[in-house]
Amino acid sequence: MRTPSQDADISKTYDAVIVGSGAAGGMAANVLTAKGMQVLLLEAGKKINIAQQLRSMEWPYEHARRGDLPPGSHALSFNEYTIRKPPYAKGTAFKHVYSYVEGWDGADYTKNIVVDEKDHPYTGTPYAWVRARCVGGKTNIWGRLALRLSDYDFKGKSHDGYGEDWPISYADIEPYYDKVDRYLGISGIAEHLPQLPDSLFQRPTRLNWGEVKLRERLKRMGRVLTPYRAGVTTDGLKHNKYRSKCYGRGACRRRPGGCDIHAAFDSPTGLIYPAQDTGNLTLRPNSTAYEVLVDPDTGNARGVAFMDSETHKTFEAKAKVVILAASTLESARLMLLSRSRQHANGIGNSSGHVGHNFCEHVMGPSITGLVKDLVGKPHTLDDGRPGGFYIPRFRNLTDRQPDFIRGYGFEGDSGDAIFPPRALDTPGFGAAYKKTVRDYAGAFINLGGFGEVLARYEHFMDLDPDVKDAWGIPVLRFHYEFSDNEHKMAADMVNTAREMFEAAGIEEVAADREVLTPGWSIHELGTARMGNDPKTSVVNQFQQSHDVKNLFVVDGSTHVSASCQNPTWTIMALAWRSCDYLAEEFKRGNL
Ligand SMILES: Cc1cc2nc3c(=O)[nH]c(=O)nc-3n(C[C@H](O)[C@H](O)[C@H](O)COP(=O)(O)OP(=O)(O)OC[C@H]3O[C@@H](n4cnc5c(N)ncnc54)[C@H](O)[C@@H]3O)c2cc1C
Numbered sequence: 216m217r218t219p220s221q222d223a224d225i226s227k228t229y230d231a232v233i234v235g236s237g238a239a240g241g242m243a244a245n246v247l248t249a250k251g252m253q254v255l256l257l258e259a260g261k262k263i264n265i266a267q268q269l270r271s272m273e274w275p276y277e278h279a280r281r282g283d284l285p286p287g288s289h290a291l292s293f294n295e296y297t298i299r300k301p302p303y304a305k306g307t308a309f310k311h312v313y314s315y316v317e318g319w320d321g322a323d324y325t326k327n328i329v330v331d332e333k334d335h336p337y338t339g340t341p342y343a344w345v346r347a348r349c350v351g352g353k354t355n356i357w358g359r360l361a362l363r364l365s366d367y368d369f370k371g372k373s374h375d376g377y378g379e380d381w382p383i384s385y386a387d388i389e390p391y392y393d394k395v396d397r398y399l400g401i402s403g404i405a406e407h408l409p410q411l412p413d414s415l416f417q418r419p420t421r422l423n424w425g426e427v428k429l430r431e432r433l434k435r436m437g438r439v440l441t442p443y444r445a446g447v448t449t450d451g452l453k454h455n456k457y458r459s460k461c462y463g464r465g466a467c468r469r470r471p472g473g474c475d476i477h478a479a480f481d482s483p484t485g486l487i488y489p490a491q492d493t494g495n496l497t498l499r500p501n502s503t504a505y506e507v508l509v510d511p512d513t514g515n516a517r518g519v520a521f522m523d524s525e526t527h528k529t530f531e532a533k534a535k536v537v538i539l540a541a542s543t544l545e546s547a548r549l550m551l552l553s554r555s556r557q558h559a560n561g562i563g564n565s566s567g568h569v570g571h572n573f574c575e576h577v578m579g580p581s582i583t584g585l586v587k588d589l590v591g592k593p594h595t596l597d598d599g600r601p602g603g604f605y606i607p608r609f610r611n612l613t614d615r616q617p618d619f620i621r622g623y624g625f626e627g628d629s630g631d632a633i634f635p636p637r638a639l640d641t642p643g644f645g646a647a648y649k650k651t652v653r654d655y656a657g658a659f660i661n662l663g664g665f666g667e668v669l670a671r672y673e674h675f676m677d678l679d680p681d682v683k684d685a686w687g688i689p690v691l692r693f694h695y696e697f698s699d700n701e702h703k704m705a706a707d708m709v710n711t712a713r714e715m716f717e718a719a720g721i722e723e724v725a726a727d728r729e730v731l732t733p734g735w736s737i738h739e740l741g742t743a744r745m746g747n748d749p750k751t752s753v754v755n756q757f758q759q760s761h762d763v764k765n766l767f768v769v770d771g772s773t774h775v776s777a778s779c780q781n782p783t784w785t786i787m788a789l790a791w792r793s794c795d796y797l798a799e800e801f802k803r804g805n806l
């Protein structure tokens with residue numbers, strides 16, 4: 216196991232201090248250290264040996280509880296999120312309480328990666344907030360779907376009049392998407408779609424028979440089914456000795472996520488270890504930042520106050536530039552916590568927009584179908600790949616839907632799996648039951664929608680005046696719920712999924728119209744949005760605070776709108792672009 220440096224030099228003034236070591240912070244550390252800057256990376260969570268945690272080669276029957284959490288640990292259910300209000304772990308008899316993600320199969324392997332809700336409460340409206348506090352953050356278990364945004368997203372307002380355009384267009388970020396593709400690896404096939412630009416793909420994963428059939432039928436409807444665009448290196452990366460190429464064991468999708476050979480991108484092996492190898496990075500895990508410190512004369516950032524997460528001892532890290540990358544909601548929290556004479560509203564918040572314009576993806580509606588031709592056919596290794604397939608947005612591109620604006624895409628999957636699909640929904644018992652389960656196991660196909668939630672000023676998070684976390688730091692309070700546009704869009708998801716199955720001759724066996732609790736998508740975005748106008752935005756197009764020139768916020772908080780495409784590849788492309796700009800400004804003495 217690599218032992219990261221814990222010896223942050225508190226007397227030294229670093230060129231830059233970064234808060235958070237996930238996709239955003241890892242990218243910032245990688246880009247800046249490659250340019251020779253001396254960087255301190257503060258991470259609230261532990262450095263854990265991920266491969267040892269994940270044990271990807273372990274079969275379910277080798278685990279005492281087939282991968283389940285130990286007694287006394289509890290994963291929140293949909294009903295708990297719906298009926299109750301946060302803090303969800305309050306008053307519970309359980310020793311540990313986790314988000315719904317730990318209700319998935321194999322959660323015992325990831326229980327040290329996600330947070331215990333008992334230590335990390337939040338308040339306000341219902342919200343399923345999934346957090347990972349350890350080196351690498353959520354990238355250790357992310358779902359790997361790596362998509363680009365297009366000008367339908369960056370210029371959404373110009374297209375339909377709603378919200379704000381981003382201060383950049385696709386042409387500005389395209390070279391950085393290319394860099395991320397080449398540096399980290401992505402699998403998929405080119406489809407030449409204006410709403411979902413292609414990446415520089417490595418070998419794609421293969422569609423199975425039912426998926427090919429659906430793909431062919433969808434072509435006639437002007438819709439596309441494409442192999443999962445996975446942020447996974449399928450051909451290998453010669454420049455990165457910490458990662459291996461995918462050999463299709465499917466371990467990453469049979470459990471809540473994670474790949475012990477790091478074919479799937481994660482921030483530690485993809486970004487942080489290479490940054491450490493430059494000799495310019497100091498990584499300090501167990502360091503919970505709680506305030507951006509300000510120079511009393513200039514109002515500029517002068518460093519970060521942090522607490523050792525284990526001993527609760529406090530320190531100040533000094534730096535010429537401060538970079539927040541603690542994830543969308545945590546970065547906003549830190550900005551709101553950083554009140555001073557010069558920044559009474561929280562640092563970088565003269566606009567009053569920090570914590571506002573929150574957006575994400577609405578999820579829930581899904582459909583399962585039966586590909587009858589596959590019933591009784593020999594079993595195949597369908598789940599031996601890092602993902603199934605994706606159907607990109609097709610609504611409100613050239614058409615105008617009467618009920619809602621923007622759009623949604625479908626993530627889908629089909630075929631055999633380690634646990635036979637729908638075994639628990641199959642009636643019967645004994646030998647006949649087992650035969651039915653086996654015969655049908657490879658014949659199911661399902662689709663689940665991910666739709667764009669509109670950014671609204673009135674959807675916001677602020678600091679709870681009363682509740683504090685286990686470190687005594689005020690927690691976030693949510694003021695957010697889905698609006699009419701999201702509900703109407705969600706209703707449309709099931710209708711169009713049905714229409715596609717019908718066209719392909721796939722028999723519908725189950726459909727779910729229920730919308731899941733806000734937050735379920737784990738794609739939180741937009742609490743410190745970028746823009747040209749300092750009165751209505753928090754950072755400029757280079758994620759630099761309008762108010763404090765040496766403060767940058769490089770995570771999803773700066774996204775102006777959510778798109779319906781998954782955000783992580785965009786987070787990293789933007790962070791790379793901003794850090795190129797930052798390093799240039801630093802060299803010129805402008806920061
Ligand atoms: C199960 C799952 C599936 C997902 N699937 C996909 C997918 O398919 N596609 C996709 O694009 N995205 C997916 N995501 C989302 C993706 O993981 C995030 O978009 C991405 O990790 C965001 O990167 P980040 O750096 O902003 O945040 P994170 O990865 O959360 O990293 C933030 C880091 O900051 C640290 N931190 C927080 N507060 C502090 C503090 N005060 N002081 C110091 N450190 C702090 C945290 O401990 C953490 O390590 C998924 C996430 C999960 C959990």
Ligand code: SF4
Nearest residue numbers: 461462464465467474
């Ligand atoms: S399928 Fe590929 S990415 Fe997933 S766990 Fe296996 S090797 Fe890793």
